[in-house]
Amino acid sequence: MQVKIKKIICALVLLALTVTLAACSDVTKRADNTDTWSKIEKRGKVVIGLDDSFVPMGFRQKDGRLVGFDVELARAVFKRLDLKVSFQTIDWSMKETELRNGTIDMIWNGYTKTKAREKNATFSHTYLNDEQYLVVKNNSHITNPRGMKGKILGVQTGSSGYQAYTDYPNLLKKYVGSTVQYDSYNNAFLDLNAKRIQGLLIxxxxxxxYIAHQKDASSYRKIKVGYPKEEFAVGMRKGDETLEKKVNRELQRMAQDGSLKKLAQKWFGSSKEVAYQDLLK
Incomplete structure (x- = not known):
C-alpha cells in the first residue's frame, strides 16, 4: 500500500513539474513575441521596475518621495509620449522574471547591458556609461585589488558588478577570502563603515x-579594478519593438536638445557620463 502511495505522489509531483515548465515556456514565448504597446497605450501608463535604494539613479528620500536621475529621465521620456509612469519596487535579483511575467513593463534603474541579460531582455540605446569601483576605507591601507587578499568583499546580488567579479576572476576574485551578497548597497555601506567587510564592489x-554626500568623504578610497566599462540602458521584453523604438527616439531627442545633459549635470555634477556616441550616431 505504501509503495502505491509513493508512486502516486511521484506521479503528481512529475505532473506538477511538467505543468510548471510548460507555463514558464508559454510566459517566455509571449514575452519574446508579443508587442504590448497598444495595451500600454490603452492603460495610459507604463510600469517600471527598480531598486529604490540605488542612488542617484532611483531612491527614496527621508519623506518617502522617489527621486533620482533615472526616475526623472523616465518621467520626461513618457511625458513626451503622453503616458504616466508607475514605479514598482522589485527584488533586483528577480528583475528579468518580473519583466517576462508582465508584472513590470521595463527595467529602468542603472541597468547594465550584458550578454547574459540579453538572453532575457532587449535593450534601448545606451544612455549612460559606468564602471565598477572597489571602495574601501582609507584607514584599511588597501590601495589595489591585491590588498583584498584574504579579506571580505561586499557585492550586490544579481548586479553587473557581481557578474564581472565572477567573469574576470584574475582581477579581484583570486585575492578575496570570501564575499557577502547584499540586496542593496545601503546595507553594504553600513557593513563597510562598521568594518564587517573590508571592500565593496559597486x-x-x-x-x-554616496561618498560625496558623506560628512567625511576623504575617509573612503575608490580603486579601479580593470573590469570592462559598462553601459546603462533600459530593459524591455523582446517582443516590445514599438516601445523600444519610441523610447530610443525620445532619448535621442533629449540628447539633441540638451535636456539629457542638463539632467546629468543636476545629478552627477557633469555630463561626461552621457553616452552621446550612441545616442547621436
Whole structure:
C-alpha cells in the first residue's frame, strides 16, 4: 500500500513539474513575441521596475518621495509620449522574471547591458556609461585589488558588478577570502563603515554620489579594478519593438536638445557620463 502511495505522489509531483515548465515556456514565448504597446497605450501608463535604494539613479528620500536621475529621465521620456509612469519596487535579483511575467513593463534603474541579460531582455540605446569601483576605507591601507587578499568583499546580488567579479576572476576574485551578497548597497555601506567587510564592489555612479554626500568623504578610497566599462540602458521584453523604438527616439531627442545633459549635470555634477556616441550616431 505504501509503495502505491509513493508512486502516486511521484506521479503528481512529475505532473506538477511538467505543468510548471510548460507555463514558464508559454510566459517566455509571449514575452519574446508579443508587442504590448497598444495595451500600454490603452492603460495610459507604463510600469517600471527598480531598486529604490540605488542612488542617484532611483531612491527614496527621508519623506518617502522617489527621486533620482533615472526616475526623472523616465518621467520626461513618457511625458513626451503622453503616458504616466508607475514605479514598482522589485527584488533586483528577480528583475528579468518580473519583466517576462508582465508584472513590470521595463527595467529602468542603472541597468547594465550584458550578454547574459540579453538572453532575457532587449535593450534601448545606451544612455549612460559606468564602471565598477572597489571602495574601501582609507584607514584599511588597501590601495589595489591585491590588498583584498584574504579579506571580505561586499557585492550586490544579481548586479553587473557581481557578474564581472565572477567573469574576470584574475582581477579581484583570486585575492578575496570570501564575499557577502547584499540586496542593496545601503546595507553594504553600513557593513563597510562598521568594518564587517573590508571592500565593496559597486557602480561608479553610486559610489561617487554616496561618498560625496558623506560628512567625511576623504575617509573612503575608490580603486579601479580593470573590469570592462559598462553601459546603462533600459530593459524591455523582446517582443516590445514599438516601445523600444519610441523610447530610443525620445532619448535621442533629449540628447539633441540638451535636456539629457542638463539632467546629468543636476545629478552627477557633469555630463561626461552621457553616452552621446550612441545616442547621436
Amino acid at each position: 557602480d561608479s555612479v553610486y559610489a561617487n554620489y
